[in-house]
Amino acid sequence: MNLQTNKIIKSYVIGGKPTQILKGIDLSVQSGEFVVLSGKSGAGKSTLLYQLSLLSRPTSGQVLVNGIDMATLSDAKRSDFRLRKFGFVFQEFALSRDLSALENVSLPLMCQGVSFKNSRQRAQSALEAVELGHRSDNYPEQLSGGEQQRVAIARAIVTEPELLFADEPTASLDTKNSENVLQIIKQLQKKLGITVIMITHEEQYKTIGDRVIELEDGKLI
Amino acid sequence: MKTLSVGSLLACKAIKRTSLISKIFIIMIMAMTFLNLLVVRGVLVGIPDSSLKNVRADEVGDVLVSRLEGKNEIEQSYQLFTNLDQDNQVAAYSPRYRVSSILESDYGRTKKQTENSSRRSVILFGLNPEAEKIVTGFDRFIIDGRFLQKGDSNKIVLGKGLLSNYATPGENFTDEELLQNVNVQDKILVTVNGQSTEYEVIGISSNKGQADNRAYITDTQARLLLSKTNPDTAEIAIRLQSGVDIDVFADNLRSQYGDKAKVETYIQATGQFLDDIKTIFDYLSGFIGIIGVFIASITIFIVIFINAMSRKKEIGIMRAIGVQPGIIMTSYIIQSMFYAVSGIAVALVIFGYIIEPYFVQNPIDFPFTDVYLAVDSKITLIYVFILVSAAFLAGFIPSRIVLKQKILALILGR
Ligand SMILES: Nc1ncnc2c1ncn2[C@@H]1O[C@H](COP(=O)(O)OP(=O)(O)OP(=O)(O)O)[C@@H](O)[C@H]1O
Numbered sequence A: 001m002n003l004q005t006n007k008i009i010k011s012y013v014i015g016g017k018p019t020q021i022l023k024g025i026d027l028s029v030q031s032g033e034f035v036v037l038s039g040k041s042g043a044g045k046s047t048l049l050y051q052l053s054l055l056s057r058p059t060s061g062q063v064l065v066n067g068i069d070m071a072t073l074s075d076a077k078r079s080d081f082r083l084r085k086f087g088f089v090f091q092e093f094a095l096s097r098d099l100s101a102l103e104n105v106s107l108p109l110m111c112q113g114v115s116f117k118n119s120r121q122r123a124q125s126a127l128e129a130v131e132l133g134h135r136s137d138n139y140p141e142q143l144s145g146g147e148q149q150r151v152a153i154a155r156a157i158v159t160e161p162e163l164l165f166a167d168e169p170t171a172s173l174d175t176k177n178s179e180n181v182l183q184i185i186k187q188l189q190k191k192l193g194i195t196v197i198m199i200t201h202e203e204q205y206k207t208i209g210d211r212v213i214e215l216e217d218g219k220l221i
Numbered sequence B: 001m002k003t004l005s006v007g008s009l010l011a012c013k014a015i016k017r018t019s020l021i022s023k024i025f026i027i028m029i030m031a032m033t034f035l036n037l038l039v040v041r042g043v044l045v046g047i048p049d050s051s052l053k054n055v056r057a058d059e060v061g062d063v064l065v066s067r068l069e070g071k072n073e074i075e076q077s078y079q080l081f082t083n084l085d086q087d088n089q090v091a092a093y094s095p096r097y098r099v100s101s102i103l104e105s106d107y108g109r110t111k112k113q114t115e116n117s118s119r120r121s122v123i124l125f126g127l128n129p130e131a132e133k134i135v136t137g138f139d140r141f142i143i144d145g146r147f148l149q150k151g152d153s154n155k156i157v158l159g160k161g162l163l164s165n166y167a168t169p170g171e172n173f174t175d176e177e178l179l180q181n182v183n184v185q186d187k188i189l190v191t192v193n194g195q196s197t198e199y200e201v202i203g204i205s206s207n208k209g210q211a212d213n214r215a216y217i218t219d220t221q222a223r224l225l226l227s228k229t230n231p232d233t234a235e236i237a238i239r240l241q242s243g244v245d246i247d248v249f250a251d252n253l254r255s256q257y258g259d260k261a262k263v264e265t266y267i268q269a270t271g272q273f274l275d276d277i278k279t280i281f282d283y284l285s286g287f288i289g290i291i292g293v294f295i296a297s298i299t300i301f302i303v304i305f306i307n308a309m310s311r312k313k314e315i316g317i318m319r320a321i322g323v324q325p326g327i328i329m330t331s332y333i334i335q336s337m338f339y340a341v342s343g344i345a346v347a348l349v350i351f352g353y354i355i356e357p358y359f360v361q362n363p364i365d366f367p368f369t370d371v372y373l374a375v376d377s378k379i380t381l382i383y384v385f386i387l388v389s390a391a392f393l394a395g396f397i398p399s400r401i402v403l404k405q406k407i408l409a410l411i412l413g414r
């Protein structure tokens, strides 16, 4: 899946006046690429990721996925797009506290209409891929931060997405867990051939990707 | 289909993960609300309803035929009897005579001493004991002694409200004097048209209604007292076979005998007002109930709302990864319905197995009737429907409020 942007501008009204957070981003990500998005805090990394991953609509400019302008899609279509084509890993371990690890991972499959049994089988393999096959019945509160983040990764890849978005997936983890999580993402990217766009502002992890994009004050440098 | 199955899975998990105490608490609130609905209505509507039922069972039968205003009796009653005898809709009927009389007790002692005898005027009802037993089961009302039998001569049954030895103060209130010192087997003096005869009191009757204040003799005796040559009676209580439409039957009879007698259903005979009161109380209890339903809905609403608000981030993430809003909403509606339906189920069990049987065993002791809880399965169903709909809204609205927010606002709490 290739992703392209055309002069993305995003402004928010801050203190009564509209302020541009993204000031015309032109970006192109090739299928299978691992792109690291980097920059200072407040540079607009997350904001850019939200536009790319269809969680927000840019004020102007276009996001093109395989040449299709995403602005033309309805909210429901964009939601379906995220469900079927994208995977998400957030900074904090964004699992549902009422669902076990296995149920959290099988949720997106069930929402795609995959049968209950089939969803669970695939979720179990996804958990095994992040070395948590034995913890499938545990609830989020019974898992450590690193384990929760691995469950979140399993949930992101269980649908075999074409594009994985990760917003500082290691921010809440210690060094050992951070490296572990990044290794898993890297391996999955290689094995499944998915495109990855990951934000990190930690220097030592930038090298994990194929390419680093630096963002400064809403512009690429 | 997918929305429903995934939604209910999420709901099940959420319910399972809610603490037992909270669950019991919420279900109890729902159960109490529903019980409140049933019991308030049951008692309110039960008062006129029980009165109506009792009057029907104990006094007037299903249809009451009585003399026209200004007449002493139903003219050409024999025609009516023949007709009723042949009508297979009629289970039984009891003709009743009315004889004005003055009853007097203590008259023996008065002669010796200077005190007054005690006397009062009373209408004597002349009954066919066998027919009356079938129509009203009159022997049930005998609280002392026995009921009349065919062939009884100069025997009388007195309502307990006529007698100082039996009347309950406050319950059998009357302006007229009570007959003093009368017990079963005593003699009293019965005066009809200036002719006095001694009667033996063979039984005392009470049914919290007319049987408390009337006196009863056999039909043969009444005919003798009235020196009657024809069988015309003052009233006829008719018991119909079950399933016969009472209104239709009464209308029919009225069209044939309307010029000779007054034909009324038990509701008309009791006075339409009891039926009207029933309707008014139905509305009143409905109104009180709606307040309860409102409070219960608010309770569920708050529970669901707090739940949804505390899971804003989770809901945002679910939306981000593509979980359809309908699934999330369904999950909240099902949770809400679960609490409502469980509450209703608990309430129905408590009501059906504890409260209702209790009231059957221990009806509320009203002065004029024993009140049972009025239960109407159709109205209960309406209440179930109202409460379930309210619960639906209590699940729908909070999830709707949360789902209307932007995904990023939910995730980031902005
Ligand atoms: N909804 C919003 N309303 C107003 N301002 C916003 C909103 N979202 C983001 N901003 C502002 O936009 C700027 C960029 O935010 P963004 O979260 O994209 O930065 P970032 O590069 O991800 O920073 P960090 O490394 O701290 O996560 C910040 O100054 C932020 O306050």
Ligand SMILES: [Mg+2]
Pocket (backbone or CB within 6 Å): A045, A046, A047, A167
């Ligand atoms: Mg950020």
